[in-house]
Amino acid sequence: MSGFFSKSRLSLLSLIVPIALLVLWEWSIDTHHIPNTILASPSQVAKDFIIFLRNGSLFVHCAASLRRLVLGYLIGTVLGLFLGASVGVSKLTQRLISPTIQFLVPIPPIAWIPLLIILLGIGEVSKVALVALASFFTLYFNTVQGFRATDQKLVDVANVYKKSNLELVFKVLFPSAMPQIFAGLRSALALSWILLIAAEVIASSKGLGWLIWDARNFSRPDDMIVGIITIGILGKLSDSALVALENRVVRWRYVFTGK
Amino acid sequence: MSKKLSVSIEHKVYPGTPAIQALGKIAFEVLPEEFVCIVGPSGCGKSTLLRMIVGIETAFEGRLVLGDRVIREPEKDCGIVFQEPRLLPWMTVKQNIGFGIYAQGNHRQYEDQISALLRLLDLRDFIDSYPNQLSGGMAQKVALARALINLPDLLLLDEPFASLDAITKMKLQDELTKVLKAEKTTVLMVTHDIEEAVYLSDRIMIMSQRPGEIVKTISVNMPKPRERTSQAFAAIHSEILQYMSTVLKLF
Numbered sequence: 001m002s003g004f005f006s007k008s009r010l011s012l013l014s015l016i017v018p019i020a021l022l023v024l025w026e027w028s029i030d031t032h033h034i035p036n037t038i039l040a041s042p043s044q045v046a047k048d049f050i051i052f053l054r055n056g057s058l059f060v061h062c063a064a065s066l067r068r069l070v071l072g073y074l075i076g077t078v079l080g081l082f083l084g085a086s087v088g089v090s091k092l093t094q095r096l097i098s099p100t101i102q103f104l105v106p107i108p109p110i111a112w113i114p115l116l117i118i119l120l121g122i123g124e125v126s127k128v129a130l131v132a133l134a135s136f137f138t139l140y141f142n143t144v145q146g147f148r149a150t151d152q153k154l155v156d157v158a159n160v161y162k163k164s165n166l167e168l169v170f171k172v173l174f175p176s177a178m179p180q181i182f183a184g185l186r187s188a189l190a191l192s193w194i195l196l197i198a199a200e201v202i203a204s205s206k207g208l209g210w211l212i213w214d215a216r217n218f219s220r221p222d223d224m225i226v227g228i229i230t231i232g233i234l235g236k237l238s239d240s241a242l243v244a245l246e247n248r249v250v251r252w253r254y255v256f257t258g259k
Numbered sequence: 260m261s262k263k264l265s266v267s268i269e270h271k272v273y274p275g276t277p278a279i280q281a282l283g284k285i286a287f288e289v290l291p292e293e294f295v296c297i298v299g300p301s302g303c304g305k306s307t308l309l310r311m312i313v314g315i316e317t318a319f320e321g322r323l324v325l326g327d328r329v330i331r332e333p334e335k336d337c338g339i340v341f342q343e344p345r346l347l348p349w350m351t352v353k354q355n356i357g358f359g360i361y362a363q364g365n366h367r368q369y370e371d372q373i374s375a376l377l378r379l380l381d382l383r384d385f386i387d388s389y390p391n392q393l394s395g396g397m398a399q400k401v402a403l404a405r406a407l408i409n410l411p412d413l414l415l416l417d418e419p420f421a422s423l424d425a426i427t428k429m430k431l432q433d434e435l436t437k438v439l440k441a442e443k444t445t446v447l448m449v450t451h452d453i454e455e456a457v458y459l460s461d462r463i464m465i466m467s468q469r470p471g472e473i474v475k476t477i478s479v480n481m482p483k484p485r486e487r488t489s490q491a492f493a494a495i496h497s498e499i500l501q502y503m504s505t506v507l508k509l510f
Contacts, residue, residue: 153341153343153345154345154347156315156341156345157341157345157347157358159315159333160313160314160315160333160338160339161333161358161359161360161361162332162333162334162335162361171347171350171358172347175347175348175349176349178349250349252348252349252350252389252390252391253348253391254348254391
C-alpha cells in the first residue's frame with residue numbers, strides 16, 4: 001500500500017459510506033420524503049439518546065437485558081463445555097448422551113419459546129433458560145468437535161508419558177480444542193443476543209427488546225432506534241471482549257491473519 | 260543404569276480386510292549402552308516395532324523384555340523420539356520438556372536436569388519459545404530432551420532426523436552422540452538413511468519388506484566420532500547397499 005491508498009487514507013475511505021448514508025437519512029426526513037412519525041432522523045435519535053442517558057432509563061433496560069444474557073450464557077456455556085468435554089473424551093458417554101442431543105440440536109431455539117413460557121412462566125426464568133439452552137447446544141457441539149479433532153499423534157505422546165486422564169484432558173485435549181471452543185463461544189454469544197431480544201419482544205416489561213417493541217406501540221421511532229443502536233454497541237463490545245480473551249489464550253497459534 | 264532389551268516376536272498382524280501382517284518372526288537383543296540401528300525399506304514395520312517396544316501397541320504375539328521387566332505398557336525406563344517432533348503447540352520449550360516427566364506433582368527436582376539438557380543441546384535461548392517459533396532441527400532437539408528427561412535406560416528413535424536437511428542432520432547426529440555419551444543410554448534406532456546408521460551404530464540390522472524380518476546383522480567396529488569420508492566407513496555403507504539391491508532386490 002502506498003501513495004493515495006496509504007493506511008490512514010484507507011481508514012478515512014471507510015468513513016465515506018456511513019457519512020453519506022447519515023446525510024441522506026437526515027436530508028430525507030428534514031425534507032419530509034419520509035414522515036418523521038415512521039423514522040426518526042439522526043439528530044432526533046442523538047437528542048433522544050442523551051435524554052435516555054440523563055434520566056437513567058437506558059441503564060435500567062441495559063442492566064435488565066445484560067443480567068438475563070450473562071446468566072443464561074454462563075449457565076449454558078459451562079454446561080455445554082462440561083458435557084461436550086465428557087462426550088469428547090469418552091466413547092461411553094458419547095453413546096449415552098450424544099444421540100439424544102443430536103436429535104435436539106437441529107431444532108431452532110426460537111421453537112422452544114412457547115414451551116419455555118408454559119413451563120417456566122413469562123418472567124425472568126424463561127428468558128434466562130432460552131439463552132442458556134441455545135448457548136448449551138452451541139458449546140456442546142463445538143467442544144465435542146474440538147476434542148475429536150485433536151491430533152492422535154499428540155495423544156500418543158501423552159500415552160507414552162503415561163499421563164493420567166485428567167492431564168490428557170487439561171494439557172492436550174482442551175488446549176487443542178480451544179480455537180474451536182472459542183468459535184463456539186462467539187457464535188453462542190451472537191445467538192444469545194438474538195434470542196434474548198426475541199424473548200423480550202414477546203413478553204417482558206423492561207430490557208432492550210421491550211424498549212424497541214414498546215416504542216413501536218407508542219409510535220416513537222427515535223426510542224426504537226436508540227434501542228437498536230444500544231444493542232449493536234453492547235453486542236460488538238461483548239464480542240470484542242471475547243476476541244481479546246481468545247487472542248490471549250491461544251497466542252501459541254500460528255495462523256494466517258490476512259494480507 | 261542402562262538395560263538390556265530382548266525382543267522375540269512371533270508375528271504382528273493388523274486386523275482388517277485384508278488383514279496385514281506387519282512383522283514376521285523377529286528375535287534380537289540390544290545390550291546395555293549399545294547403539295543398534297534397524298534399516299529397511301519404508302513400510303517394512305520398523306515404526307510398528309518401536310511402538311510395540313515403547314508399549315503403546317500391545318496387540319501382537321511375542322515377548323518384549325527390558326531389563327527384568329516384561330513390557331506391557333509405557334514405562335519410565337523407556338523413552339521415544341518420533342519422526343516428527345510432536346511437541347504440544349500450546350506449551351513453551353520448557354513446558355514441553357517438562358511434559359516428559361513421569362512423576363506427578365514435584366517437578367522441582369527435575370529443574371536442574373532440564374537446565375542441563377537445555378545446555379547440552381544448546382537450547383537455552385529458546386526456553387520460553389513456542390514450537391511454531393522453532394526450526395525443524397530445534398524442534399526435534401526439544402523432542403529429544405523430552406525423551407531424555409526421565410534418564411531412560413532405553414531410548415527409541417524413529418527416524419528422528421528424516422525430515423531435516425543434510426547439514427542440520429549431521430549436526431544433530433553429533434549432538435546426539437554427545438548427549439548419549441553423557442547419559443549412557445541404550446539406543447534402538449530405526450532409519451532408512453544408511454549413512455546415518457553407519458555413523459551412529461555399533462550394530463546394524465537390515466529388515467526385509469513386509470512382513471518385516473531381520474535378514475542380516477552387520478557389526479560396525481569403528482571408534483566414535485566416525486569419519487564419514489573414511490575407507491572403512493564407505494566399505495560398510497556399500498556392503499549394506501549391495502545387500503539391499505542384490506539380495507533383497509529393493510531397487
